[in-house]
Amino acid sequence: MDEEKIICRCEEVTEKEIMQAIEGGARSLDEVKKRTRAGMGYCQGKTCKKLIARMLSSYTGEPMEKFLPGSIRMPVGPVSLSVLAASEEAAKEGTK
Numbered sequence: 001m002d003e004e005k006i007i008c009r010c011e012e013v014t015e016k017e018i019m020q021a022i023e024g025g026a027r028s029l030d031e032v033k034k035r036t037r038a039g040m041g042y043c044q045g046k047t048c049k050k051l052i053a054r055m056l057s058s059y060t061g062e063p064m065e066k067f068l069p070g071s072i073r074m075p076v077g078p079v080s081l082s083v084l085a086a087s088e089e090a091a092k093e094g095t096k
Contacts, residue, residue, distance in 0.1 A: 007055075008048040010041020018052060022059050029053060029067055 003016035013036045021035040029045070032038055032052050039045030039052070053067035 007051050008036075008038035008041060008045075010043055010047070011037045011039075013038040013048075015055075018055055019059075022056060027056070027060065029056070032056070 003014060005015040007013055007015050007018055017036050018032055018038060021032050024035070026032045026035055029039065029049060029052055033040060033045075038048055045052075049068070050064075053064050056062070056067045057064040
């Protein structure tokens with residue numbers, strides 16, 4: 001194990017940190033994420049998720065597919081005030 005090897009580039013989480021989480025009881029991508037922040041960066045785990053799943057698989061002896069895809073959240077984007085205002089007007093009209 002290369003202790004300084006970065007697994008999650010967005011959050012700069014090392015292989016050592018992920019292994020410490022797994023050895024400490026993390027048994028899913030979400031548990032590793034909660035303990036290390038791996039997968040919480042800009043790419044939302046698109047880069048590191050498979051590497052972490054491979055580490056979990058190697059440690060537990062379970063197939064890698066058991067750990068994938070993990071939780072997926074849709075990207076959040078800005079909403080203009082005009083969209084919100086239109087939604088409010090539509091809601092008011094629906095209650096009449």
